[in-house]
Amino acid sequence: MSILVNKDTKVIVQGFTGKEGTFHAEQCLAYGTDIVGGVTPSKGGQEHLGKPVFNTVKEAVEATGATVSMVFVPPAFVADAVMEAAAAGIELAVIITEGAPVRDMQAAKAAATKSGMMTIGPNCPGVITADECKIGIMPGNIFKKGNVGLISKSGTLTYEGANQVCNVGYGITTAVGIGGDPIIGLSYKQLLQMFQDDADTEAIVMIGEIGGDLEIQAAQYIKANITKPVVAFIAGQTAPAGKRMGHAGAIISGSAGTAKEKMDALEAVGVRVVVSPAEIGKAVKEVLTK
Amino acid sequence: MNIHEYQAKQIFQKYGVPTPRGIIATTVDEAVKAAEELGGEVWVVKAQIHAGGRGLGGGVKLAKSIDEAKELADEILGMTLVTHQTGPEGKLVNKVYIEEGANIEDELYLSVVLDRAAEMPIIMASTEGGMDIETVAEKTPEKIIKIAIDPAFGFQGYHGRELVFGLGITDKNLQKKMMQFAAKLYKLYMENDAEMIEINPLIRTAEGDYMALDGKMGFDDSALGRHPDIEAMRDISEEDADEREASKYGLSYIALDGEIGCMVNGAGLAMGTMDTINYMGGTPANFLDVGGSANAETVAKAFEIILKNPKVKAIFVNIFGGIVRCDRIANGILEATKMVDVNVPVIVRLDGTNAAEAAVILDNAHIDNVISATDLGDGAKKAVEAAKGVK
Numbered sequence: 127m128s129i130l131v132n133k134d135t136k137v138i139v140q141g142f143t144g145k146e147g148t149f150h151a152e153q154c155l156a157y158g159t160d161i162v163g164g165v166t167p168s169k170g171g172q173e174h175l176g177k178p179v180f181n182t183v184k185e186a187v188e189a190t191g192a193t194v195s196m197v198f199v200p201p202a203f204v205a206d207a208v209m210e211a212a213a214a215g216i217e218l219a220v221i222i223t224e225g226a227p228v229r230d231m232q233a234a235k236a237a238a239t240k241s242g243m244m245t246i247g248p249n250c251p252g253v254i255t256a257d258e259c260k261i262g263i264m265p266g267n268i269f270k271k272g273n274v275g276l277i278s279k280s281g282t283l284t285y286e287g288a289n290q291v292c293n294v295g296y297g298i299t300t301a302v303g304i305g306g307d308p309i310i311g312l313s314y315k316q317l318l319q320m321f322q323d324d325a326d327t328e329a330i331v332m333i334g335e336i337g338g339d340l341e342i343q344a345a346q347y348i349k350a351n352i353t354k355p356v357v358a359f360i361a362g363q364t365a366p367a368g369k370r371m372g373h374a375g376a377i378i379s380g381s382a383g384t385a386k387e388k389m390d391a392l393e394a395v396g397v398r399v400v401v402s403p404a405e406i407g408k409a410v411k412e413v414l415t416k
Numbered sequence: 417m418n419i420h421e422y423q424a425k426q427i428f429q430k431y432g433v434p435t436p437r438g439i440i441a442t443t444v445d446e447a448v449k450a451a452e453e454l455g456g457e458v459w460v461v462k463a464q465i466h467a468g469g470r471g472l473g474g475g476v477k478l479a480k481s482i483d484e485a486k487e488l489a490d491e492i493l494g495m496t497l498v499t500h501q502t503g504p505e506g507k508l509v510n511k512v513y514i515e516e517g518a519n520i521e522d523e524l525y526l527s528v529v530l531d532r533a534a535e536m537p538i539i540m541a542s543t544e545g546g547m548d549i550e551t552v553a554e555k556t557p558e559k560i561i562k563i564a565i566d567p568a569f570g571f572q573g574y575h576g577r578e579l580v581f582g583l584g585i586t587d588k589n590l591q592k593k594m595m596q597f598a599a600k601l602y603k604l605y606m607e608n609d610a611e612m613i614e615i616n617p618l619i620r621t622a623e624g625d626y627m628a629l630d631g632k633m634g635f636d637d638s639a640l641g642r643h644p645d646i647e648a649m650r651d652i653s654e655e656d657a658d659e660r661e662a663s664k665y666g667l668s669y670i671a672l673d674g675e676i677g678c679m680v681n682g683a684g685l686a687m688g689t690m691d692t693i694n695y696m697g698g699t700p701a702n703f704l705d706v707g708g709s710a711n712a713e714t715v716a717k718a719f720e721i722i723l724k725n726p727k728v729k730a731i732f733v734n735i736f737g738g739i740v741r742c743d744r745i746a747n748g749i750l751e752a753t754k755m756v757d758v759n760v761p762v763i764v765r766l767d768g769t770n771a772a773e774a775a776v777i778l779d780n781a782h783i784d785n786v787i788s789a790t791d792l793g794d795g796a797k798k799a800v801e802a803a804k805g806v807k
Contacts, residue, residue, distance in 0.1 A: 227639035265768040280684020285736040308532050338532050361687035364694045402695040403688040404793035
């Protein structure tokens with residue numbers, strides 16, 4: 127078992143023939159992901175990496191039965207691509223692209239929600255179910271199959287966390303990089319519940335960072351709904367205050383969004399909080415051998 | 417990206433949001449001319465810097481004659497203004513905004529920002545204008561009204577009614593003016609991809625008008641490409657020179673106070689690396705994210721920027737490759753040692769995509785002051801030791 131994606135998941139790539147799209151689609155195929163085709167407008171009918179290219183997502187879905195799309199289109203076209211995927215009946219769009227305007231993502235997320243399509247990202251490493259399906263840009267070889275679910279705002283901390291979990295003798299069920307933009311798709315709450323419901327997942331690692339209040343919401347959700355052990359790291363304890371946060375934006379969440387505040391909230395609901403990402407592996411071992 | 421008050425007011429005026437009349441000046445002569453052109457009996461001389469608290473810092477002053485306006489412009493132009501938002505070093509004032517005086521009857525607060533939880537813009541308003549809104553939120557949160565607006569449907573009548581009744585405005589004429597004010601502000605927020613607009617205070621004049629007496633605007637950097645007019649308002653003198661230089665190469669850099677330079681891929685791991693150095697008893701000298709498309713040139717540039725800081729005693733290169741391929745970083749390190757005199761120990765930890773190829777590249781190069789590390793904890797520990805001069 128796993129969450130969201132597995133070896134039977136049929137995947138298309140939007141922005142298939144571009145430089146990054148090509149490089150990473152190739153890596154995903156090598157990992158074993160069932161990429162059934164891709165979409166690049168005006169290149170329909172061609173073949174790329176041995177897979178068919180379509181002009182529209184609708185054609186790709188009709189021809190291949192794909193349910194998941196991996197989005198690599200340039201930032202200005204992300205909203206369009208996500209809305210197209212939603213309209214074509216895609217169930218999950220994994221948005222890798224970095225630098226999409228916030229206003230665009232607001233509209234894209236609203237459209238996706240209306241169509242019942244889940245999204246992950248933008249500006250994220252994607253999702254991987256170990257040894258089965260990699261939809262994203264993470265180095266697949268570090269994700270050994272196991273019993274730990276991983277949720278992270280940061281791409282590279284996803285790799286760091288997974289690597290440590292594997293180095294202490296455990297492995298990963300599914301790892302999800304949710305991205306750190308102001309508007310993101312699936313977040314801690316939904317994913318924590320999916321891992322709670324997944325029979326193979328025995329512990330959950332959640333990696334957050336300063337800004338916003340998703341980690342605080344997650345803490346409240348854990349208290350009420352999650353019985354599996356959770357290990358957390360919040361990046362940015364040493365980040366200078368107020369460097370990126372706007373004056374008015376800081377008060378929306380009713381808090382300053384500091385690492386300490388989030389760590390305290392998680393600790394208060396029984397989460398094992400570590401002060402350095404170098405301690406994630408050790409902490410996972412502790413909670414699993416308790 | 418942030419802009420100055422006078423620039424925000426130019427945008428307000430374009431959208432019909434009322435402001436006092438004003439003219440920007442960069443010299444005392446221009447300031448005098450501006451006051452004469454505006455006419456009247458009272459002028460406000462306002463320092464233009466990207467920081468709040470200008471009034472308390474002595475950067476906003478009232479002039480009751482042209483001579484006084486001249487004196488104040490002379491005093492404020494070229495001064496180093498220190499406010500709670502500038503840091504102790506303050507900011508040099510290059511421009512003053514000369515504005516006509518207003519007859520203030522009441523001071524309100526109005527802003528438009530993104531509510532990340534609601535995933536919609538919200539209008540925030542308060543009767544407590546002129547005060548720091550964070551203080552209001554802390555002491556009297558009930559005095560802040562928040563109205564979420566779904567961009568799919570836009571600003572509706574009920575948004576306006578919630579606002580005016582919430583602010584206790586009973587006069588029909590004033591209600592109408594406030595609703596129009598807010599609707600226009602929302603429109604300009606959306607059309608310009610603003611990140612935030614804050615008007616504090618928004619005044620009611622004796623003549624019965626609402627006006628933006630101050631104006632602060634920030635924009636979504638990711639959307640600047642479709643707003644060349646906004647991009648043209650960028651004032652590079654307000655930005656840190658090293659941060660700006662770094663951003664040209666796709667690097668995200670922020671200087672800190674410590675001794676260990678950091679070069680990391682990904683903002684999260686970059687912060688995590690700083691946290692780990694701190695945890696191991698060292699101090700990070702900077703935040704530096706090499707981004708998703710690092711190559712030899714950008715890595716060399718990163719070394720150059722890190723080494724500009726004389727406090728740096730060691731550099732920790734911590735890369736976990738996903739989009740960034742480790743072999744590119746390894747080549748970058750080799751290039752950098754040719755282009756820049758790297759005179760401090762460099763601790764290198766490369767893991768992930770193409771890590772094996774990277775290890776071969778570095779091994780074959782045999783560079784003296786490059787120390788390899790096996791993992792994050794090991795690298796941070798070695799960097800802390802190297803900075804302390806421990807072998």
